[in-house]
Amino acid sequence: MNESVECEIKLERSLIQDGPKFLSHKLIVTDRVAYLKPTISSMLFCFVYIVVGMFLISLASYVLLQSQKLDLAIFIGGFGIAIGTFGVSLIQPFLQRASFDKHSGVFNNKRDRDVKIKHIVSLQINNKVVIRKQALSYRCFELNMLTKNGRRINILNHNNAVQLELDARKLAKFLTVPLLDLRREIVL
Amino acid sequence: MIKIKQLLTALLLAFSASAYADEPSAFSATIASISNGVDSFFNDYTGWFVGAVFHSVPIGDANFPLIVGWLLLAAAIFTVYFGFVQFRRAGMAIDIVKGKYTDPNSKDEGEVSHFQALTTALSGTVGLGNIAGVGAALAIGGPGATFWMIVCGLLGMASKFCECTLGVKYRTVLPSGAISGGPMYYLSQGFAERGLGGVGKFLAVGFALMCILGSFGGGNMFQANQAHAMLTYAFDVPSEYGVITGVVMAALVFSVIVGGMPSIASVTEKIVPWMAVLYVGMALIVIGANIGQVGAAFSAIIDGAFTGAGVVGGFIGALIQGLKRATFSNEAGVGSAAIAHSAVKTKEPITEGLVSLLEPFIDTVVICTMTALVITIAGLNAGPFDGSGLTGVTLTAASFTETAEIFKYLLALAVILFAFSTMISWSYYGLKAWTYLFGEGSKTELAFKILFCFFVVVGATIQFGAVIDFSDAAIFAMSIFNIAGLYFLMPVVKKELNSFIARVYSGEIKRFD
Known part of the structure; x- marks a missing residue:
């Protein structure tokens, strides 16, 4: 060269x-x-999204089962799926060595x-x-x-x-x- | 561990079947008690501050806050001093955004495209001020408040031009590589150049203190609170369960401002402009579907502006509300925009000033007027306008829903994303002010960030009163220090403007058509 x-x-x-x-x-x-x-710190910040996403999906399921509020469940669940998926997409490059x-x-x-x-x-x-x-x-x-x-x-x-x-x-x-x-x- | 268990139990209780029962649960009572406690705290300890910032003089039946006059007078003076720059140079500002003064063959590394520059500017200005702020202005000031919002938006373009030019001119690159600019820097450096370093330092410190308070108030608690208010309206989520909205938003804000994950900031910067497009699209649909009523709506706006029918204090009352909410929305004269614009990649400070003057126009003259038309057309905001009925985000949401039920869901989505984006922006402004006062350092910065996230939860949890007054006051207090400095430094901006125009006309600065 x-x-x-x-x-x-x-x-x-x-x-x-x-x-x-x-x-x-x-x-x-x-x-x-x-x-x-x-590094662990980089993984932790990705996990925040996965945890928040999982929490919202669980909350959406709970709302649906307990109060039958379909619109609220879809709204919370939609946010949960988006945030959780985002967290997974963030963490993937870190897992590929x-x-x-x-x-x-x-x-x-x-x-x-x-x-x-x-x-x-x-x-x-x-x-x-x-x-x-x-x-x-x-x-x-x-x-x-x-x-x-x-x-x-x-x-x-x-x-x-x-x-x-x-x-x-x-x-x-x-x-x-x-x-x-x-x-x-x-x-x- | 026990505390974590208690918190989890509380979170689950929040959405349990009993949460929707008529009798308030222990959880509701606890939250209501916390909310009252926080409200009392703000009333007791910040009431004097709010009173001082909004010190009023009686004019007719209304009490006119001097701070509103301070902002309006400054905007009028800047308009005249810069030779009506917002009207005479608007074409040039649009050309800069379109890239007509940028060599297409010399795109620097990291330079943003003009579409990106425009969308970033939009995402920075379109937010809850356009949705909740207009709702609040019309609920108290009647339709006539819209006219005064437009006036404030048009005059505020000159204030924004002045402060954003100075923000870039006096910006500094800190040892960490972070670019710092804004009123703290132009006040201290600009005054020092004139041999008034002490005065400049005083104004800069005063501004930084108010900016920190503003970032916790209007830039944070107000946003979180209105985001949950929107959920309450759209989905009947009890208002006391704002703690959940607060914790979720705080976790996401924490990951962005503490984690510094680049992709999150990118995603936020990409999504929010589309939310602005969604909001404008919905407003256009409502206006288009009721096109026959637009003329009557404008008549109500013009009549209300000068008669102030049904408004406490008559037309002065309408004017006060219009000016207050317009300033809260477009932030012209407040100084916050100068912090954001100082990070731009340009060699000509005046170009950023010219681009920034488009923001109050888009934000207030165009989008706030659209919201006001939607509210006026819907007819849910009937006099007397004392704010006792629907107000803020709920008035706007109810007005949109009059045309199509689905709008309340889309609006909820937009409100949450706007609130999130505004919190990120204000965490940046607050952090800049914080590092100006306390210096750069991972520990001091982390302290601010944790405090900021804590206020997200507080804002979403409490049911307002004194806190919204404090949020307003802190934002307006920033303008006291900022505008005082702008009067001294406006000759610097005029010199920059004249030099730029002369170089454009002489051909030294080329135009690429």
Whole structure:
């Protein structure tokens, strides 16, 4: 991969516009496998939705059985199903563990097409500011990788810079690829 | 553990068969007692504050609150000072939203599209103020209050333009990367530039304190309370079971403001504009179905504005209610919008000021008028207008239901989502003010967030009285400090406006048609 191609790919650009305002994953490295483990705090926030959803569905059933108020039961139950489903959809990505397996020689994040580990050229740390109109804006960081074919794939995306740096160094050592710190000043 | 069991029992009891019995249960009595206790507390300890903010002078038969005059006078002065910017530059504001001043080939990373900018602006302004606020204004001020709401909306466009421009101009990027802006910053920095740092600091601290109270009151308890009032109206849920509505809403608010889960904020930002579309759609259906009565409704609005028939205090009474509820709805002059707009990605503060001036127009002149027409057409709001009959969200809901029964369910959905979205927005404003006073830090921020969630439960549980007065007063008190500062800083805005216009005319700022 020569310099001119890297410039075209714009490695300094972040891959995902959004990002969580907490530490979502940590990297765990064993002898031949490195994988991303979700943190308990990130799972708990997803569980809030599942618990609230389940509570509302139970309440809707109770209302239907006790007071025969069909409209209220549908309203509460509808909210419960929506919130619960939302919680399940939130938690799913956390349960799917992305891994770098030297046994099979592939990186699998259960989302993108598998990448052969030997095709990984470098890792990059990027920064961004997640801007919200109805909430606090905050800094967020990405750990991305570049493959031999010019594909860029996100590995980590959260707002704990210290942990992300630590994990990035561990992963670069595990993969024996260079780690590029491409964080820059963002002018708003 | 015992307490958890007691709470669960209470929650189940809430919807038990006995909950619908005629005799009040022990649960109802407990909730009623808590509600009275909280109401008495607010009456005893914040009554002086409410009295001070709404200090009135007698005009005819009515007592005219000075704060209403303060807001109206400021809006009129800004309108004249900026050369009727809301009328003369409205076309330019629309062009900015349409992207005519943005190079289509240079879309920056993270920049929002103009459709997103417009929908975000809509979601920020359309809310319970348009539904419950108009209901309250017409219940006490009669149909004539609508006219004064429109006047306040048109003049308030200039106030919003001024404060939002300053919000962007004096914003700061904090060490955490969070962008902070709003009256706290423009008051302290803007006054410091003029060698009046002490005065600026005093105004900024005063504003921040009122903003925190406003975030707990109008931005939180009022929202939660009206959301449950809507459930009570639509589904006959007893009002004392607001504790359940409060706990569920507090849990969801907690996950958003404490968890910082990005997808939740995204979902809220995406759903709420569609709720606004749903609300406007319902209003158009009602108006369309009763098109023959629209002329008479407008006549009632115009006549009521100047005669004040059936209103305590006559036309002054109608004017007071119209102006109060319009300000509560569009927040022009209050300073809260300047906090939200300061996070925008732009190099030209004036463009955000121009875009923001469309909000009071959409919010008050268009949507509040639609609500008022629906209420006036339905004819459920008959004089004397003393607020003793249907009022607030229930008056609006009943008026919609006159045309189609299903509207009450759709309105319930919209009200709950609007309330949720407004709480998220106000938690942001409150947190900005909190961090301004106490500094950034995970512990201080968590303390605010937990307190905020606690007030969600309180707001949904209590049956109002003193609390709604406090909610109103805290929001209006923000304008005392904000407007005082805007008078000093309006030359800065005028300079920015003149510079921008000159660069547009000279071709330095290109237009992309």
